[in-house]
Amino acid sequence: MKRNLLLIFTALALLAAGCCKQKPVENIIKTPVPTRPAGQQNVLGLTAEPIETVHIGVVGLGMRGSEAVRRLVQIPGAEIVALCDLLPDRVESSQQFISKKGKPVPAGAYSGEQESWRGLCEQADVDLVYICTDWLNHYPIAMYAMECGKHVAIEVPAALDMDQIWGLINQSEKTRKHCMMLENCIYDFFEMTTLEMAQRGLFGEIIHVEGAYCHNLDPFWDEYWNNWRLDYNQKVRGDVYPTHGIGPVCQVLDIHRGDRMTTLVSMDTKSFNGAKIAANHTGMEVREFANGDETSTLIRTEKGKTILIEHDVMTPRPYSRMYQVVGTDGYASKYPIGQYCLRVDKPADQVDARHISDEKVYEGEEMRALQEGYRNVILTPEFEALAKSVGGHGGMDFIMDYRLVYCLHHGLPLDMDVYDLAEWCCVAPLSRVSLEHGSMPVEVPDFTRGAWNQVDGFHYALAK
Numbered sequence: 001m002k003r004n005l006l007l008i009f010t011a012l013a014l015l016a017a018g019c020c021k022q023k024p025v026e027n028i029i030k031t032p033v034p035t036r037p038a039g040q041q042n043v044l045g046l047t048a049e050p051i052e053t054v055h056i057g058v059v060g061l062g063m064r065g066s067e068a069v070r071r072l073v074q075i076p077g078a079e080i081v082a083l084c085d086l087l088p089d090r091v092e093s094s095q096q097f098i099s100k101k102g103k104p105v106p107a108g109a110y111s112g113e114q115e116s117w118r119g120l121c122e123q124a125d126v127d128l129v130y131i132c133t134d135w136l137n138h139y140p141i142a143m144y145a146m147e148c149g150k151h152v153a154i155e156v157p158a159a160l161d162m163d164q165i166w167g168l169i170n171q172s173e174k175t176r177k178h179c180m181m182l183e184n185c186i187y188d189f190f191e192m193t194t195l196e197m198a199q200r201g202l203f204g205e206i207i208h209v210e211g212a213y214c215h216n217l218d219p220f221w222d223e224y225w226n227n228w229r230l231d232y233n234q235k236v237r238g239d240v241y242p243t244h245g246i247g248p249v250c251q252v253l254d255i256h257r258g259d260r261m262t263t264l265v266s267m268d269t270k271s272f273n274g275a276k277i278a279a280n281h282t283g284m285e286v287r288e289f290a291n292g293d294e295t296s297t298l299i300r301t302e303k304g305k306t307i308l309i310e311h312d313v314m315t316p317r318p319y320s321r322m323y324q325v326v327g328t329d330g331y332a333s334k335y336p337i338g339q340y341c342l343r344v345d346k347p348a349d350q351v352d353a354r355h356i357s358d359e360k361v362y363e364g365e366e367m368r369a370l371q372e373g374y375r376n377v378i379l380t381p382e383f384e385a386l387a388k389s390v391g392g393h394g395g396m397d398f399i400m401d402y403r404l405v406y407c408l409h410h411g412l413p414l415d416m417d418v419y420d421l422a423e424w425c426c427v428a429p430l431s432r433v434s435l436e437h438g439s440m441p442v443e444v445p446d447f448t449r450g451a452w453n454q455v456d457g458f459h460y461a462l463a464k
């Protein structure tokens with residue numbers, strides 16, 4: 001009897017232990033990769049015939065597009081030859097601006113119809129279609145522009161879902177036209193200098209990075225044409241504006257130039273402020289608001305690194321793109337405070353465990369002195385001064401436009417290709433998938449379809 005009881009207890013104990021033991025399960029949501037159409041090749045390192053004067057058509061002349069016009073007229077080797085906006089008065093005011101600057105008034109002027117931009121894309125002398133409309137219009141304009149044989153530059157985020165992302169990749173691969181997203185934040189001064197530091201090994205091996213778009217948009221909601229931005233946030237869950245945060249940190253990690261993102265998981269708060277903001281804005285009762293006030297996404301890479309991306313446009317949290325870079329031997333942080341920290345190798349008898357941290361911290365003047373030793377190769381003091389004088393988010397927008405025109409003029413690969421666009425935009429649709437499945441991991445596809453390890457690190461192309 002006793003022996004039988006012992007056997008029963010042992011069996012029950014083993015059963016209980018078996019139940020509690022974690023079993024590996026297939027817990028990742030697969031993301032389909034469409035087969036590359038026959039005869040099509042990747043566009044890594046894509047070059048095109050050099051263009052003497054880059055003729056630009058700008059579509060969308062709201063807050064961002066009118067600023068782009070202001071900058072582009074100051075870029076050597078560029079000429080705006082066509083303008084388009086749904087609203088005729090916006091085309092007129094950009095024409096007037098260009099004329100006041102003493103530049104030729106663009107021959108092409110398109111407005112009034114939802115698809116007036118077709119005329120601009122068809123205009124024979126346009127080399128580059130520069131798209132600054134609301135998000136929903138980016139994709140059809142970019143697709144048609146490439147079909148018409150034009151290079152395209154598209155404001156952020158260039159694409160909203162996986163179909164659009166693959167559509168742009170296929171169109172760029174098929175037409176051999178550049179398809180670049182206008183991600184300006186890779187050209188900010190701290191980011192460019194820190195990239196140089198990382199590439200020269202100052203931080204050891206980079207293992208973790210963080211980026212964000214925390215920007216209280218209260219003062220802006222009323223300014224967008226037709227309320228497009230608040231509407232989109234009301235309808236769509238997930239990190240809908242990831243590219244300012246992820247772009248600069250992906251460059252540091254050499255994404256699709258030696259490493260690639262493989263998996264992401266996302267979590268969001270419920271919408272605490274969104275519905276209230278929408279109700280105040282529209283004067284109507286708003287019961288549902290899809291976008292959480294705060295969305296966080298964690299991404300893992302093939303080489304075992306991690307990326308944290310946040311989105312918050314609904315709270316008074318101070319503006320931040322985070323930009324934190326963690327290496328085996330050092331650390332860089334742009335927000336909330338600009339600083340670098342480097343490991344100090346001290347003899348064992350000088351190490352004092354009572355100090356909370358023992359690394360060397362560089363802030364203020366010391367930080368600036370350190371940065372001077374790591375000037376980014378494209379950022380000469382004269383060019384930096386010019387960019388700051390023209391401005392556009394402190395100068396980074398000018399550097400972005402200048403580089404785009406410079407590379408087209410010299411027939412060089414652009415700083416950002418269509419795979420960067422894909423990787424930085426995919427956080428929106430894939431974070432949504434994760435959120436809708438209880439934060440399950442979601443596979444991040446290899447948008448190069450097999451070539452993510454062919455290019456050896458990120459480099460700027462320079463004319464000989």
Ligand SMILES: NC(=O)c1ccc[n+]([C@@H]2O[C@H](COP(=O)([O-])OP(=O)(O)OC[C@H]3O[C@@H](n4cnc5c(N)ncnc54)[C@H](O)[C@@H]3O)[C@@H](O)[C@H]2O)c1
Pocket residue numbers: 059060061062063064065084085086087090113114115116117132133134135137155156157182183184223224225226393
């Ligand atoms: N990179 C950055 O720092 C940054 C900053 C702000 C905005 N943006 C991006 O720039 C884009 C525009 O934003 P915004 O703030 O200028 O918005 P906005 O609402 O001020 O401007 C949008 C413009 O698009 C026009 N438009 C709408 N439908 C059109 C159509 N069918 N054809 C032609 N024109 C059309 C509207 O009339 C309007 O003038 C967005 O993609 C936004 O995310 C980027």
